[in-house]
Amino acid sequence: MNNNTLIYERLYTNLERLKLTKISQILDNYLERANKEKTSIIEALDYLIETERINKDETSLIMRTNVAGFPYRKTLEQFDFTFQPSIDIKVINELKTVRFIHNKENVILLGPPGVGKTHLAIGLAIEVLRNKFSTYYINCHQLITQLNKAQYENNLTTKLKTLSKYKLLVIDEIGYLPFDKQGANLFFQLISKRYEKNSIILTSNKSFSDWGEIFGDNVIASAILDRLLHHCTVINIKGESYRLKDRKRTFAKIAGDRK
Ligand SMILES: Nc1ncnc2c1ncn2[C@@H]1O[C@H](COP(=O)(O)OP(=O)(O)O)[C@@H](O)[C@H]1O
Ligand SMILES: [Mg+2]
Numbered sequence: 001m002n003n004n005t006l007i008y009e010r011l012y013t014n015l016e017r018l019k020l021t022k023i024s025q026i027l028d029n030y031l032e033r034a035n036k037e038k039t040s041i042i043e044a045l046d047y048l049i050e051t052e053r054i055n056k057d058e059t060s061l062i063m064r065t066n067v068a069g070f071p072y073r074k075t076l077e078q079f080d081f082t083f084q085p086s087i088d089i090k091v092i093n094e095l096k097t098v099r100f101i102h103n104k105e106n107v108i109l110l111g112p113p114g115v116g117k118t119h120l121a122i123g124l125a126i127e128v129l130r131n132k133f134s135t136y137y138i139n140c141h142q143l144i145t146q147l148n149k150a151q152y153e154n155n156l157t158t159k160l161k162t163l164s165k166y167k168l169l170v171i172d173e174i175g176y177l178p179f180d181k182q183g184a185n186l187f188f189q190l191i192s193k194r195y196e197k198n199s200i201i202l203t204s205n206k207s208f209s210d211w212g213e214i215f216g217d218n219v220i221a222s223a224i225l226d227r228l229l230h231h232c233t234v235i236n237i238k239g240e241s242y243r244l245k246d247r248k249r250t251f252a253k254i255a256g257d258r259k
Helices: 003-017 021-036 041-068 089-096 117-130 140-152 156-165 181-194 208-215 218-230 242-258
Strands: 106-110 135-139 168-174 199-204 232-236
Touching: 003 021, 021 041, 041 117, 041 135, 089 117, 089 232, 106 117, 106 218, 117 135, 117 168, 117 199, 135 140, 140 156, 140 168, 140 181, 156 181, 181 199, 181 218, 208 218, 218 232
Parallel strands: 106 199, 106 232, 135 168, 168 199
Antiparallel strands: none
């Protein structure tokens, strides 16, 4: 074996060991091209390492998005803000910087069904993921079921710890179903554990004055709200359901045709 072959083999072994898989894939072709084009060594190194970095970032984003467990994936770019003029775009742009994550602040999205609360929560969470922070999405009802189960199995401390470690926790759909006493208590424990440590995005179809009813207890509801609202951006969406938009147009057309 000549010296070049040995170097070549060692290079590939090292690329594999260092998990530089993208460089490993493109190296042969790239070297040939770089040789023809007389690319400088510094340019060649920069190209290879930059390509590897981009690939690693993309893979990591895909993995963290899978962990997040969104019910659907929709970005802020896909949100039509002209349809929902009650939303202040400046507030959304500020949240998009993810400073609220650095500052361990919360976001609460309120409004009737179909106005885009879940879409915005997911869109913001995707921005958080793009900024390399861990994120987890959970529907409120599932959350309470999981916490109840953990308590029943004597596993509550571990479960609360796991749910507290994410930089962002999205809790969707508070208020669709009422809490029982134990559910309200477990929810309070989670909010207390995350308070001033990590951010929460929460959505609800009920205004804060109805939270006593949701939690079945005014004292616990105000203790929860106190912690959530201490450092929080509240977005109150007052508008029409996007889900009904097309249906309304169809109804209007049918009504028009009948005239
Ligand atoms: N302003 C909007 N622009 C684009 N799509 C929207 C908008 N508002 C809602 N949607 C879409 O309508 C559907 C319902 O919105 P969603 O966020 O789930 O509503 P909810 O407020 O009930 O959580 C989703 O498919 C969402 O992507
Ligand atoms: Mg929703």
